[in-house]
Amino acid sequence: MKSLDELNRIREESLKKVNLRQNNAQYRVLVGMATCGIAAGARPVMKAFMEGIEAEHLAVTLQQTGCIGMCIHEPIVEIIDQAGIRTTYLEVNAAKAKEIIESHLKKGVILDAYTHVTK
Amino acid sequence: MERTHVLICAGTGCTSSKSLELVKRFEEVIRMKDLQNEIKVVKTGCFGLCQKGPIVAIHPDKVFYSHVTLADVDEIVNEHLYKGRPVKRLEITDIDEETKEAIFEFEKIKFYAKQKRIALRNCGLINPEDITEYIALDGYQALAKVLLTMKPQQVIDEMKKSGLRGRGGGGFPTGNKWQFAANQVNDEKYVICNADEGDPGAFMDRSVLEGDPHSVLEAMAIAGYAIGSTHGYIYIRAEYPIAVERLKVAIKQAEDYGMLGENIFNTGFKFDIEIRLGAGAFVCGEETALIASIEGKRGMPSTKPPFPAVKGVWGKPTIINNVETFANIPVIFNNGADWFASIGTEKSKGTKVFALGGKIVNTGLVEVPMGTTLREVIYEIGGGCPNHKNFKAVQTGGPSGGCLTEEHLDTPIDFDNLIALGSMMGSGGMIVLDEDNCMVDVARFYMDFIVDESCGKCSPCRIGTKRMLEMLTDICEGRGTMQTLTDLEALAIHVKDSSLCGLGQTAPNPVLSTLKHFKHEYLAHVIDKKCPAKVCKALLDYSINKDACKKCGLCAKGCPTTAISGVLGKEPYEIDAAKCIRCGACVQNCPFGAVERA
Numbered sequence: 064m065k066s067l068d069e070l071n072r073i074r075e076e077s078l079k080k081v082n083l084r085q086n087n088a089q090y091r092v093l094v095g096m097a098t099c100g101i102a103a104g105a106r107p108v109m110k111a112f113m114e115g116i117e118a119e120h121l122a123v124t125l126q127q128t129g130c131i132g133m134c135i136h137e138p139i140v141e142i143i144d145q146a147g148i149r150t151t152y153l154e155v156n157a158a159k160a161k162e163i164i165e166s167h168l169k170k171g172v173i174l175d176a177y178t179h180v181t182k
Numbered sequence: 183m184e185r186t187h188v189l190i191c192a193g194t195g196c197t198s199s200k201s202l203e204l205v206k207r208f209e210e211v212i213r214m215k216d217l218q219n220e221i222k223v224v225k226t227g228c229f230g231l232c233q234k235g236p237i238v239a240i241h242p243d244k245v246f247y248s249h250v251t252l253a254d255v256d257e258i259v260n261e262h263l264y265k266g267r268p269v270k271r272l273e274i275t276d277i278d279e280e281t282k283e284a285i286f287e288f289e290k291i292k293f294y295a296k297q298k299r300i301a302l303r304n305c306g307l308i309n310p311e312d313i314t315e316y317i318a319l320d321g322y323q324a325l326a327k328v329l330l331t332m333k334p335q336q337v338i339d340e341m342k343k344s345g346l347r348g349r350g351g352g353g354f355p356t357g358n359k360w361q362f363a364a365n366q367v368n369d370e371k372y373v374i375c376n377a378d379e380g381d382p383g384a385f386m387d388r389s390v391l392e393g394d395p396h397s398v399l400e401a402m403a404i405a406g407y408a409i410g411s412t413h414g415y416i417y418i419r420a421e422y423p424i425a426v427e428r429l430k431v432a433i434k435q436a437e438d439y440g441m442l443g444e445n446i447f448n449t450g451f452k453f454d455i456e457i458r459l460g461a462g463a464f465v466c467g468e469e470t471a472l473i474a475s476i477e478g479k480r481g482m483p484s485t486k487p488p489f490p491a492v493k494g495v496w497g498k499p500t501i502i503n504n505v506e507t508f509a510n511i512p513v514i515f516n517n518g519a520d521w522f523a524s525i526g527t528e529k530s531k532g533t534k535v536f537a538l539g540g541k542i543v544n545t546g547l548v549e550v551p552m553g554t555t556l557r558e559v560i561y562e563i564g565g566g567c568p569n570h571k572n573f574k575a576v577q578t579g580g581p582s583g584g585c586l587t588e589e590h591l592d593t594p595i596d597f598d599n600l601i602a603l604g605s606m607m608g609s610g611g612m613i614v615l616d617e618d619n620c621m622v623d624v625a626r627f628y629m630d631f632i633v634d635e636s637c638g639k640c641s642p643c644r645i646g647t648k649r650m651l652e653m654l655t656d657i658c659e660g661r662g663t664m665q666t667l668t669d670l671e672a673l674a675i676h677v678k679d680s681s682l683c684g685l686g687q688t689a690p691n692p693v694l695s696t697l698k699h700f701k702h703e704y705l706a707h708v709i710d711k712k713c714p715a716k717v718c719k720a721l722l723d724y725s726i727n728k729d730a731c732k733k734c735g736l737c738a739k740g741c742p743t744t745a746i747s748g749v750l751g752k753e754p755y756e757i758d759a760a761k762c763i764r765c766g767a768c769v770q771n772c773p774f775g776a777v778e779r780a
Contacts, residue, residue: 065448077318084241096266117183124242125185127266
């Protein structure tokens with residue numbers, strides 16, 4: 064280590080490793096992963112979020128959560144911002160997940176269309 | 183992407199309840215579920231709540247599991263990590279006093295809510311064997327700042343401004359200590375980290391070294407720069423194998439990353455650190471004895487002055503700071519001396535880590551701002567005495583400290599308040615005693631420890647403590663008289679005044695403080711020949727309550743001296759006091775609680 068820049072570079076790189084243990088994520092993404100969620104295809108959705116968040120280096124934590132009671136609309140994804148405001152996306156699939164990452168997580172624009180009941 | 187971290191405590195406490203096997207099992211089950219790319223298992227330092235170990239924390243969910251066993255791992259992985267349903271039965275909870283509902287968020291749990299973690303900031307949060315995790319949380323930023331932007335004198339001035347006082351027991355202002363050493367003109371100077379933690383019941387230094395070793399290394403390098411030293415020693419007892427191992431790993435990594443060694447941050451400053459293992463003698467926590475031990479001599483104290491800052495290890499100017507003191511230092515430079523000085527009381531700044539032990543619900547490590555009251559620590563964080571027993575006293579400062587009573591509970595804890603009450607901060611051991619503890623016996627326990635640990639160099643300590651132990655034993659065994667009490671007190675004062683080093687000077691404290699606050703218990707032993715707490719065996723009388731006795735004979739069967747006689751099924755049993763050795767086996771053996779102690 065010969066310079067402060069080098070130290071800061073290691074810090075930035077390593078922050079990813081410990082960030083999720085602290086409270087500083089911009090968004091929390093909750094994927095419903097109870098039996099109903101998994102049966103409806105929550106794993107591919109979870110994977111899509113993992114890949115997207117990693118590729119875009121987003122300050123987002125990803126958590127799995129249990130059943131919230133609307134099993135018919137699974138897979139359900141909830142996004143909570145730092146103010147605690149909750150957006151619930153219904154019937155998400157991997158393709159929709161990518162759109163949500165692009166719009167909501169990157170630009171802060173809620174995809175209203177995916178929050179409504181279609182069935 | 184890693185979406186979840188499973189943090190498992192790998193401190194000494196949880197390791198001895200097999201947390202390392204948990205690590206293995208978690209890794210296995212996670213691999214079976216094909217989750218190894220998204221869930222990472224991390225070994226961390228101590229979470230503090232040792233009573234409930236092994237502790238497993240799941241982030242970012244902020245779920246804390248306690249008493250986790252191998253059998254629970256599958257359930258945690260399948261239910262929580264896979265399906266997102268925390269395993270409620272294993273979660274650490276509290277009951278909300280107003281709503282009577284369970285609290286699961288660990289930040290709101292009383293044990294953590296009142297704490298302010300500075301020295302323990304990274305314990306239980308990072309992997310101590312990975313320097314990059316320390317760097318991620320601002321590690322080595324303070325060293326960079328100090329080397330690149332500050333002159334040594336500015337560093338010392340900042341330390342003085344922070345008001346940090348030595349956490350090893352003495353409470354000497356750290357900045358002043360550094361100033362003395364910096365003022366010495368000498369080619370060679372040394373920085374020593376005193377990790378010879380010896381108080382029975384204190385384990386905060388071990389936990390810091392196990393959980394966050396780099397914070398100590400960073401602070402030692404800062405100290406080296408401030409006083410003009412290039413070499414540091416960590417004096418640690420060999421009976422802390424995990425801490426020693428983690429230190430070795432940390433020193434190696436720090437050298438690899440250029441945080442120790444030659445030309446640090448291209449400034450020309452060099453600093454290296456060497457570990458010296460002690461054999462575990464209590465007296466080696468005393469700085470002059472510690473220095474002698476590092477030099478390969480017998481660990482015996484010498485007179486001061488000359489102080490180590492003038493003439494220390496190898497006759498060169500040396501500063502000696504305790505582990506917890508060092509752990510505070512990087513944060514002081516990162517956040518500023520004013521920030522640090524804003525925490526605590528007027529004369530004691532910052533926080534203090536206490537090792538809570540004895541008759542308390544939440545045994546473990548707690549860090550609170552100076553000025554927190556004993557009541558808050560013992561009742562709100564510690565959860566009070568278990569089994570609805572009444573609090574009797576709290577012993578602070580180990581064998582050098584004293585006992586405080588109920589009436590002192592609302593005293594804000596700081597260095598000066600504790601000394602004014604006849605105890606001391608010491609390194610932060612805090613042992614809670616309840617109605618079942620005999621205070622004479624407690625004093626005898628500490629004196630027994632001191633007799634073992636006295637190095638024997640000066641007569642007041644060598645002979646005085648031995649005589650005090652004999653007197654205390656006499657009192658516990660019913661041979662004490664009023665004269666014994668008078669002699670004990672006189673001798674205690676004498677030893678305190680005339681011993682060479684801190685060990686002897688403070689050794690009488692447990693005796694003097696119990697004599698002061700619990701005179702009635704001494705009098706009961708001496709005059710009535712009774713032990714009110716029913717601890718001192720020689721003063722107990724055993725008898726069998728005839729009405730409660732079911733004539734089963736189990737007591738007689740278990741009696742090692744055939745002191746109990748009776749006729750099976752016909753006549754109630756009786757104890758022959760002359761033959762009885764007061765071992766208490768009959769109390770244990772009687773299924774009906776018919777054996778009474780008085």
